[in-house]
Amino acid sequence: MGIGLQAFLLGLLTFLVPLDWWTGTSNISRPIVTSVFVGLIFGDIRAGIIIGGVLELAFVGAITIGAARPPDIISGGILGAAFALMTGKGAGFALTLAFPIAALFLIVDNVLTLLVIPIFAKKADGYAQKADLKGVSRMHILSFVTVKLLPRALFVSLAFYFGSPIMKTILNAIPQFVQDGINIAAGIMPALGFAILLQMLLKKNVLVYLVIGFVLYSYLHVPIMGIAIIGTVIAVILAAYDTKIEAMSKAITDGGANDDDF
Amino acid sequence: MTTSDIEKATPKPTNEEHETVTHKDLMQIFWRSFTLEASWNFERQQHMGYAFAMAPLLNKLYKHDKKKKTEAAERSLEFFNSSPPLTPFIMGIAASMEEKNANTDDDFDTHGITAIKTALMGPLAGIGDSLFWGTLLVIAIGIGTSFAAQGNIMGPILFLLIFNIPNFLLRYLGVTKGYQIGAKLLGNIQNSGIMATLMHAATVVGLVVIGGMSGSMVSVKVAGQVGQGKAITTIQSMLDSILPNMLSLAVVFLIYWLLKKGVKTSYLLLGIFIFGIIAAFFGILKV
Known part of the structure; x- marks a missing residue:
């Protein structure tokens, strides 16, 4: 497959996966999913899936919470996986390339969101004044296509087309210890994602649950699926207990009130 | 219609x-x-x-x-x-x-x-x-x-x-x-x-x-060996005999602590890459 066709297909993929935000925030734009298709484009689905798994873990903290915007995992994930598959380098390189690309496109996306969407939003206000709800809906669709679909697809296509000839030379010039270092860093990277999540979840009285999960894996080698099930069971038991205590305390206070009446 | x-x-x-x-x-x-x-x-x-x-x-x-x-x-x-x-x-x-x-x-x-x-x-x-x-x-x-x-x-x-x-x-x-x-x-x-x-x-x-994944998905492996002749053991296997994956969990908490201190995510990201390359150069950690 020629590089032109590959660049086109990668652009097409990048055009389609933001449909994530058209399909109920279904997470189809996450690297674990997109890498399957990048693998398909480069004729090695298996390698694509493996790279996707590593990228996904590294980007575990890259989630939208509130209004804070994470790096653009779509362009970073797709281009990172594409360059790694093209050069035959491993997942560590996909990761190294993915982060700066994701950070770069976040800037582009922010600028476009800042400058272009308000134009459509203003038009939508105009349609609303005329009670034209179809017009309002059209502005929603136009914002999506012009800001979220087209620019990123163009960016990925061009970056791959012009970047890939030099990428091989650059990657081969990197000394062995740097390559090892990158892979060591790739192994540590999920820790950053988990730490970001812990900021949201961790309080002193719930630290023990983290320890339970850790021990289940480290000593008992329970697969993550099993750990998730055990975690859910613990949560259900706790919730039932919570509800019971609440009902009991309510009964006690009600009883107390009755005593006063007596 | x-x-x-x-x-x-x-x-x-x-x-x-x-x-x-x-x-x-x-x-x-x-x-x-x-x-x-x-x-x-x-x-x-x-x-x-x-x-x-x-x-x-x-x-x-x-x-x-x-x-x-x-x-x-x-x-x-x-x-x-x-x-x-x-x-x-x-x-x-x-x-x-x-x-x-x-x-x-x-x-x-x-x-x-x-x-x-x-x-x-x-x-x-x-x-x-x-x-x-x-x-x-x-x-x-x-x-x-x-x-x-x-x-x-x-x-x-x-x-x-x-x-x-x-x-x-x-x-x-x-x-x-x-x-x-x-x-x-x-x-x-x-x-x-x-x-x-x-x-x-x-x-x-x-x-x-997250506790389970901190063990299974964060990988920190120490290079190097201690002892001589038959008594030779890798440092990693010694650590594992104390508490398996202890370094993985330690790294998660270290980064958590740094985030709490207000260190920016992008600096931590860069720091992890630099740390990995230094660790590889001096042979402290292995892939």
């Missing part, structure tokens, strides 16, 4: 002011709520997405009243931002209020609709974020990547199923229950402690899974 033709052909109901919300209308909100984030922007965030979801219903309810329809359209374009899986619930409640407004003569206070939207989007965003992004996505990533590491296509498939089955189910329940509840029972839900219990339960599952 298009839908608008059908509408024209169907005789108007005897009481032409009375328009009700049907199950079909709610399903339309359900499907169109999928696009909530598509035109996200800094100023009013998900406002056009909200309007897009409500548009067909508002068109129907205010078919005969252009003034109210204009107000409803403008109301739907007010600032909106919440957790996407929970917004159909807010939309269902808003639908019941818009219905009431459409069928009452002018004495309905439409500020109530805005007030309910605003009152709900904040707390529900918090719950939805920790439930879906803090817990469910983490579980989906944990299970998905453990399959993907072997190149197994079940990885991405399970990832999508684990996240989206609850996602779509909650959206369906949200819009239907939201409409049934209307605005009246909200106080009860918030007071009953159900929300707090749910949040706590979600946190527990999330933490158990």
